[in-house]
Amino acid sequence: MTQPSTTDRPGPGDRVAPDRAGSHPFRLPWAFMVLVALLVAGRFLLAPHLTGPGLRTWATVFVAVCVQALPFLVFGVALSAAITSFVPASFWTRTLPRRTWAAVPVAGMAGAILPGCECASVPVASGLMARGVAAPAALAFLLASPAINPVVLVATAVAFPDDPEMVVARFxxxxxxxxxxxxxxARFGRAAWLPAPRRPAEAGQGRVAAFLDTMRHDLLHAGGFLVVGALAAATLNVLIPRDWLTAVAGVPVVSVLVLALLAVLLSICSEADAFVAASLTAFSPTAKLAFLVVGPMVDLKLIALQAGTFGRAFTWRFAPLTLALAIGVSFVAGWMFL
Structure with a gap:
């Protein structure tokens, strides 16, 4: 392997591969697997002993969010590590248009072929940026992948069998x-808000070893923020009164805003959110569409994952931007298609 040049040396904020001589590479993954096993076991062993209905609901939602999102998180981390370790950077420069304005819609359409939820899209987008993909294009992929992939569209069609327009409007x-x-x-973003992820390989380290190191690090890093997001989602799921939702369902504009906010708080996986939206029969089709558009792009666990992966300076700017766009476009799409 050729030695890295001075321009490839990690800076103060770059990730440095662990020292193999003093580290225990298999200890952390096993710790994460034990945590997952405890979550699953706790659902069946502890739930029957929880006396309060609110506490039982909280435990159910927390474990459900973690277990539901974990396979997609592992898939996204593995894909991101593979992109970083095995795909040469020149591949992306050849595949995507050189001009950012053209690369953004191409990257967005590429999200239609990846069957994963928002938990998978964050590490994949990070891996794309680490391989030289422009940040605006990677962000378009991050938002589109969990919202327009085939699994989500099929689930939406099943949840709304009498409303095929909902599938078209969601896409x-x-x-x-x-x-x-x-x-x-691309127009207003600053490099200081979103530093490009860099994952320099250790000198003499093979691609397989780099893949395993990257996957282990990202899985533990993103998994912790997934748990934080699940805690917040479960807590708010219990605190929001159902009667309050029914009362605002009849106010057109307010109902759209309420379901958009509810999508952020509940943090339902994009493969399952259509069935929840279909069950909200008191709300208008446009309000349900806002729930489906906002959820995969801005929710608590996604905000936590973005903050842990890209930093708070990015998240506090990008999440409100995405939320405002999602609500505004939902109004327009509801008027056009529904």
Whole structure:
């Protein structure tokens, strides 16, 4: 392996591969697996002993969010590590258009072929940026992938069997939000808000070893923020009164805003959110569409993952931008298609 040049040396904020002589590479993954096993076991062993209905609901939602999102998180981390370790950087420069304004919609459409939820899209987008993909294009992929992939669209069609327009509206609105967010970030974003992830390989380290090191680090890092997001989602799921939702369902504009906010708080995986939206029969189709568009792009666990992966300076700017675009585009798409 050729030695890295001085320009590839890690800076103060770059990730440095662990020292193999003094580290225990298999201890941390096993610790994470034990944590997952305890979550699953706790659902069946502790839930029967929880006396309060609110506490039981909280435990159910917390474990459900973690277990539901974990396979997709592992898939996304593995794909991200593979992109970083095995795919040469020149591949992305050849595949995507050189101009950022053209690369953004292409990257957004590429999200349609990856069957994963928002938990998978964050590490994959990080891996793309680490391989030289422009940040606006990677962000468009991050938003589009969990919202317009085939699994999500099929689930939406099953949840709304008598409303095929909902599938079209969800696809069009979600893709529009992803592309607009990418273009806006290309115009107004600053490099200081989103430093490009760098994962320099250790000298003499093979690609397989780099893949395993990267996957282990990202899985533990993103998994911790997933748990934080699940804790917040479970708590708010219990605190929001159902009667309050029913009362605001009849106010058109307010109902859209309420379901958009509810999507952020509940943090339901994009493969399952259509069935929840279909069950909200008191709300208008446009309000349900806002729930489906906002959820995969801005929710508590996704905000936590973005903050842990890209930093708070990025998250506090990008999440409000995405939320505003998702709500505005939902109004337009609801008027056009529903």
């Amino acid at each position: 069009a609105a979600s893709l529009a939000v992803a592309v607009l967010a990418g273009w806006i970030w």
